Amino acid sequence: MKNKLNKALRAVPLYVWVILFTVIPLFMIVFYAFFKVQDGGGYEFTMEFIQKSVTNGDYIHSFLISVKYAAVSTVVCLIVGYPVAYFLNQISERIRDFIMVLFLLPMWMNFIIRTYAMRSLMEKNGLLGFLWDFLGIKGGTLIGTEAAIIIGMVYNFLPFMILPIYTSLTKMDRGLIEAAQDLGANKIKVFTKVLLPLTMPGIVSGITMVFMPSVTTFVIPQMLNNKVMTIGSIIEYKFKQEASSTAVSGVGAALSMVLMIIVIISMTFVNRFSDAEEIREEKEKRRVN
């Protein structure tokens, strides 16, 4: 009896920590989305913010384009990354780990520095602009184009796609492909009937790990094409530029809540194919290799 109580008591600090810094903060988003700070200092219930965030055309537009850019980038990462993972898995084991490290190394550069590096390359007076001039394309720059955003996202998040697919390929029994070939399957059949289903968990983790940061980013559009307001940019603007650092933007909170709901829905959808554990494993691999 005493033992049981002891055991329960020992868990209390953990729950206090989790509730205080994980659960309550999420409720704060909901709170600020529905409650307005009054001039006197009290709070007043309001539907104004949430109504604005789901009816204002600008916000709807930014949600849609964020999903569009993230979806295109995810597809590009999948198309580019799948063969990379496949080829990596074929390399002789002697040098495979080393090549893998080469693919992961750029991820150790800070995200901001990587995006800045991409911008320096794309700028009008950057190396690509110089190349454009050389090729006779006057004043050519990628900065400010839709392609810039896509390239920026693919550049930053491609390894997130390669890694989980590569992991599921290494777990796969190579004999299966040979067996399928022996049984008369052609290359396409081998791909659709053997490779694709067996690497599905990796593909799904990869899609999550690319789509999530892409759909919420504000750094990439701000640095590479600041004419585009993604939902991340709008939320960032509401909190960091419109409001002072001691106030919370109600509309910003409402937009974050909508964003959170979108994230939860897509995560539950994805979780049917993969699980959080797998995503964590992948994140860990890219860090501690």
Next chain:
Amino acid sequence: MKKHHPFRNLYLGLTLLFLYAPIAVLIVFSFNADANRSVFTGFSLKWYEKLFESDALIQSLVNSLIVAVLSSIIATIIGTYGALIIGKMRAKYRNMTINIINIPMINAEIVTGLSLMMLFVFLSIPLGFGTLLIAHVMFNVPYVIMSVLPKVKQLNNSTYEAALDLGATPGYAFRKVVLPDLMPGVISGLLMSFTMSLDDFIISYFTTGPGFPTLSVTINSMTKKKVPLSVNALSALMFVIVFVVLLIANLPKKGEKKNG
């Protein structure tokens, strides 16, 4: 028999080129003689000198390192304790607890950052070093728990009890019997937290104040204006350090697989 795979090697090579070209250009121009970012006018180390004169960059680097060291140590202590508690829970509670703890790992970083910022604003805690540290510990704890938990599940309880029977105090038995078994998980959690913390931008951006900028926050604000090439110099130095460390860690070791 040795097969050649021209297409495979070309494809992998081109992908690596895509990943490294921006970094390579960044590094090359850190040696440029003037502030030009497209024309290399001559070799010079002046941006490296400027870097060490730039209080903003050096101070933010120091800030980043302080937060990374402190938050990873605190997160490792909380996370190891958490993993020990969770490991002993019944399956039903365990899964529920893990799901809640995993939220910051799965949630979008901007949402995590904002939610913490709102909490601090609600409690009228001024944003700065303290709030930044709490935020970093908060997002690092799940990684530590998840890397220690498998080790907790493998623990053999009877060795701990044997130690107690042989007269060890619970604390002594924990340090001498339990902790060594957990160590690989603890170390990998610590390293992971450290690098996650150092790499973070989004959560730091929302939870720190003007008085305590981290490196990524400072560089981000510099990109709004003309970026001094000393940023390139700093990036080059950081890249070379990581490159060498990873190379040393990954090159030789035959037979033994990674262990954190």
